Amino acid sequence: MVARMRTAVVTGAGGGLGRAIAIELAGRGYAVAVSDIDGAAAAATAAAIGAGAEPSVLDVRDEAACRSLAAATVAGHGSLDLWVNNAGVLVTGLSWEQDEPTRASMLAINATGTINGTVAALGQMVPAGHGQVINVISLAGIVAAPGEVTYSASKHAAMAFTLGTLFDLRRAGHKGIGLSAVCPDGIWTPMLEDKLDDPDAAGSFSGHLLTPERVAREVGKLSERPRPVLVIPRWRGPVLRTFDLFPRLGLRLIPLVMWDARRRQRRYKRLIESGRWPK
Ligand SMILES: NC(=O)c1ccc[n+]([C@@H]2O[C@H](COP(=O)([O-])OP(=O)(O)OC[C@H]3O[C@@H](n4cnc5c(N)ncnc54)[C@H](O)[C@@H]3O)[C@@H](O)[C@H]2O)c1
Numbered sequence: 001m002v003a004r005m006r007t008a009v010v011t012g013a014g015g016g017l018g019r020a021i022a023i024e025l026a027g028r029g030y031a032v033a034v035s036d037i038d039g040a041a042a043a044a045t046a047a048a049i050g051a052g053a054e055p056s057v058l059d060v061r062d063e064a065a066c067r068s069l070a071a072a073t074v075a076g077h078g079s080l081d082l083w084v085n086n087a088g089v090l091v092t093g094l095s096w097e098q099d100e101p102t103r104a105s106m107l108a109i110n111a112t113g114t115i116n117g118t119v120a121a122l123g124q125m126v127p128a129g130h131g132q133v134i135n136v137i138s139l140a141g142i143v144a145a146p147g148e149v150t151y152s153a154s155k156h157a158a159m160a161f162t163l164g165t166l167f168d169l170r171r172a173g174h175k176g177i178g179l180s181a182v183c184p185d186g187i188w189t190p191m192l193e194d195k196l197d198d199p200d201a202a203g204s205f206s207g208h209l210l211t212p213e214r215v216a217r218e219v220g221k222l223s224e225r226p227r228p229v230l231v232i233p234r235w236r237g238p239v240l241r242t243f244d245l246f247p248r249l250g251l252r253l254i255p256l257v258m259w260d261a262r263r264r265q266r267r268y269k270r271l272i273e274s275g276r277w278p279k
Contacts, residue, residue, distance in 0.1 A: 005052065007077040008223075009033040009069060011060050011117055012087025014041025016189030017136065020216035021084055023049055028220050030082065033073055037087070060087045060113030066120035074124050079131075082223055083121035085114045085158075086136040090191050092200035095149045103150045110154035115161050118179070122165075125177050132178035132226055134219060135162045139183050139207075139231070143240040146258060147200030159183075166228055178226035184215045185236055188278060196269040199258075205268050206261035207236050211278050 008025045012018040014036030022032045026049040034049070035058035036042040046055035054076075058069055073080045088110045091102050114135050125131030140148055141155035159181055166179040186192060186204035189212050195201035210232060218232050231237035243250040271277035 004078055005029065005031045006081040007031045007033070007073050007079060008082040008084065009035060009073055009080065009117075009121070010084045010086055011035050011058060011113070012037075013045050014038045015045075016191060017184075017187055017212045017215055018084075018086040019045045019048075020212035021086060021136075021219050022046075022053065024213075024216040024220040025082070025084075025223065026053055028223065031077060033069060035069060060085070060116055061108045063116040063120065066116045067123055070120040070124045074128075079128060080121060080124045081130070082132045082134065083117060083125075084134045084136065084219065085117040087113055087117075088136065088138075088191075090148060090151045090201075092147050092151070092195065092198055094147075094200070098150060106150050106154045107157070110151065111157035111161070114158040118161065118165060122169075122177070126169075126174055129174070130176045132180070132223065133162075134180045134182060134222060136219075137162065137181045137183050139185055139236055139240055140203075141181065141183055142231070142237065143243050145203045146254060147203055163228060180222055180226055180228060180230060182215075182219060182222065182230045182232065183237070184218075184232040185210055187212055187215055188272070196265065196272070199262055199265075202258055202261035202265045205265035206257070207264075208233050209268055209277075 008030040010018050010022045013022040013034040022034050022045050026032050031052040033054050033056060034042050034046040035056045037059045039057040042055040046053040058065055070080055089106055118133050121133045135158060137159050138155045140152040141159035145152040162179055162181040169177050185207040187210045192204055215232055222230055
């Protein structure tokens with residue numbers, strides 16, 4: 001008997017981290033539905049993967065479209081094994097200076113988009129009793145990130161939805177379904193490429209800047225060994241959570257923390273512009 005290929009859907013896979021995740025999963029033997037709001041970018045990722053990759057246009061704000069893609073994957077391949085909610089947008093700035101459409105768009109794509117993808121995937125996985133959803137959140141989903149506050153709020157919503165839904169899956173007895181939140185530090189993708197001089201984005205450069213390939217490898221491993229929360233790198237989680245635990249201490253430290261973040265951002269700018277990073 002020929003073994004059935006596992007199937008995965010990746011949202012926002014036209015570029016950045018989503019593209020790297022789609023390539024990683026294809027390398028692990030998944031037939032990958034490469035979806036993005038930008039159809040040409042999705043097609044380019046699928047072409048880079050070759051056989052087994054199917055590009056599609058998907059705006060994660062459209063719940064019905066998410067459900068259609070999940071149903072089409074099952075109809076075409078017999079099952080849906082993995083769904084990665086990766087699509088996201090970041091607009092930095094002071095929340096009270098951002099206009100309403102900017103704030104609404106971050107909440108719609110990062111929070112509601114993640115919810116739409118999760119429920120679309122679960123709509124197929126719960127009756128099948130099997131499957132895994134991986135939601136790409138951010139460190140900004142576990143700590144309030146100064147300068148990226150609306151983004152951070154949208155990621156906190158996605159984080160609560162992910163963990164809460166996992167608790168409810170277990171409460172309802174669905175043991176065969178995994179749901180994970182991935183919280184990476186800053187990643188060198190188009191999301192940050194125009195923000196090397198943006199002081200509001202300094203937090204994204206304040207720790208260990210990651211490559212999309214490194215994060216994609218961790219997501220690949222997570223797909224084999226699910227866990228509720230994966231922070232990359234792990235040590236950043238406990239450090240940042242202290243700001244939530246002790247907000248008055250955070251308030252006092254914030255000028256120093258942001259000064260240091262800006263210093264690191266300038267250092268990454270020098271390394272990147274001189275071709276010394278990434279190696
Ligand atoms: N870059 C970072 O520093 C960083 C750090 C932590 C987490 N993340 C998260 O990783 C994920 C990927 O980000 P990235 O850095 O690759 O960003 P990116 O901007 O490089 O890529 C995002 C992709 O999402 C697509 N997209 C945008 N709106 C969409 C929509 N409505 N529907 C479907 N696709 C849409 C874009 O076309 C693009 O291909 C995001 O959820 C982001 O918040 C990024």
